[in-house]
Amino acid sequence: MSVSFHGFRGEAPLHPWLHPSAPSGPAPWCVGLLPPGLRTLPTGVTLPTTILHNSDWLTAASTLGPRSIDLLYADPPFNTGQVQCDRAGSYDDAWPTTRDYIGWLREGLTATLPALKPTACVLLHIDFRVCHHARLLLDELLGEDRFVNHLIWHYGLGGSSPRRFARKHDDILFYCVDPERYYFKAPMVPATSNRMRGQMKKSTDVLRVPPATQDELLEVANINNMAVERVGYPTQKPLALLELLIGACCPPGGTVLDPCCGSGTTLVAAAGLGRNAVGFDKSPQAVEVARARLAQVDAARARQAASIPAAE
Numbered sequence: 001m002s003v004s005f006h007g008f009r010g011e012a013p014l015h016p017w018l019h020p021s022a023p024s025g026p027a028p029w030c031v032g033l034l035p036p037g038l039r040t041l042p043t044g045v046t047l048p049t050t051i052l053h054n055s056d057w058l059t060a061a062s063t064l065g066p067r068s069i070d071l072l073y074a075d076p077p078f079n080t081g082q083v084q085c086d087r088a089g090s091y092d093d094a095w096p097t098t099r100d101y102i103g104w105l106r107e108g109l110t111a112t113l114p115a116l117k118p119t120a121c122v123l124l125h126i127d128f129r130v131c132h133h134a135r136l137l138l139d140e141l142l143g144e145d146r147f148v149n150h151l152i153w154h155y156g157l158g159g160s161s162p163r164r165f166a167r168k169h170d171d172i173l174f175y176c177v178d179p180e181r182y183y184f185k186a187p188m189v190p191a192t193s194n195r196m197r198g199q200m201k202k203s204t205d206v207l208r209v210p211p212a213t214q215d216e217l218l219e220v221a222n223i224n225n226m227a228v229e230r231v232g233y234p235t236q237k238p239l240a241l242l243e244l245l246i247g248a249c250c251p252p253g254g255t256v257l258d259p260c261c262g263s264g265t266t267l268v269a270a271a272g273l274g275r276n277a278v279g280f281d282k283s284p285q286a287v288e289v290a291r292a293r294l295a296q297v298d299a300a301r302a303r304q305a306a307s308i309p310a311a312e
C-alpha cells in the first residue's frame with residue numbers, strides 16, 4: 001500500500017499551520033504522511049499529520065500560518081567550521097565568523113516567531129561554540145523574561161582531551177512566548193518514598209531517560225554505533241531526547257516545528273506522541289532519510305489501521 005500523501009494544500013482546515021499563500025506543488029517540496037482516509041482509525045482516533053519540506057528555513061518559514069505552532073524545536077548546525085559527514089548524508093557547518101552565524105540564526109528565528117502561538121515554547125539546541133551568543137539573541141528577540149531553562153543534554157560519548165575537561169554536553173535554551181501562558185507538562189516518574197508507593201510524581205532530580213525527571217540536566221544516552229535507530233545521518237539526535245522534550249513542551253494534538261530537521265528525529269518522535277509536525281531541511285539527502293523514517297511510521301500505522309475492526 002502506498003502511504004505517501006501529496007497535494008495537501010486543498011485541505012486547508014487540516015493544516016492550519018500553512019499560510020494561504022504557500023507555494024503549491026507536489027514532492028519534493030513537501031511529503032506528507034497518511035492519506036486522508038487513513039488518518040482516522042476505525043476506533044475514531046485521529047492520527048497526527050506530518051509535513052516535510054525540502055527547503056531552506058528562511059524560505060519555508062513564510063509558508064507557516066500565523067499563530068499555528070505550539071513548539072519550535074531547532075537543532076541547527078553548530079558552526080563547527082567543518083562539513084558534517086556520515087554514510088547517509090552530509091551538510092556544511094561553517095560560517096566565516098560567529099557574527100555571520102548568529103546573523104543567519106537571527107533571520108530564521110525572526111521569520112518564524114510570528115508563526116508561534118502565545119502558548120508556544122521555543123527550544124534551541126546548540127553547543128558551547130555559540131550558546132552564549134544564542135542566549136543573548138533569544139533575550140533580544142523574545143525578551144529576557146521569556147527565558148525558562150538552560151537545559152544541559154549530557155550524553156556521555158566522546159568529547160575527551162588530555163588538555164581540558166571533557167566536553168560531553170549540548171545546550172538547549174528553553175524560552176516561551178508568554179510566561180503566563182506557555183504549555184509545560186513536567187515528566188512524571190514513579191515515586192520512591194513509602195508514602196507515595198505505586199504513584200507517579202514530578203521529580204526534581206537530574207533528568208534521566210529512563211526515568212525522566214524535571215531538572216536542567218538531561219541525561220539521555222547518545223545513539224551508539226550499533227543502535228537500531230541510527231540511520232547514518234550526521235549529528236542525528238536520539239528519539240528519547242525528542243520524546244522527552246515534545247512530551248513536556250507541546251500539548252497532545254499540537255504542532256511541533258523543526259526548521260532544520262535533518263534525519264527527521266523530531267518528526268518521528270512527534271508522530272509517535274500524537275503531535276502534528278512540520279519539518280524543513282535544505283538538504284535533499286536529509287529529506288530522503290526523514291521521508292524513509294516517516295514512511296516506516298506510516299506503514300506501522302497502516303498495519304495498525306488494517307488490524308483494528310471498524311467501530312459499529
Ligand SMILES: C[S@@+](CC[C@H](N)C(=O)[O-])C[C@H]1O[C@@H](n2cnc3c(N)ncnc32)[C@H](O)[C@@H]1O
Nearest residue numbers: 056057075091236237260262263265281282283
Ligand atoms: C544538526 S543537523 C539536524 C539533525 C537532526 N536533529 C537529526 O536528528 O537528524 C542540522 C540540519 O540543518 C540543515 N540545514 C542547514 N542549513 C539549513 C537551512 N538554511 N535551512 C534548512 N535546513 C538547514 C542541515 O542540512 C542539517 O540536516
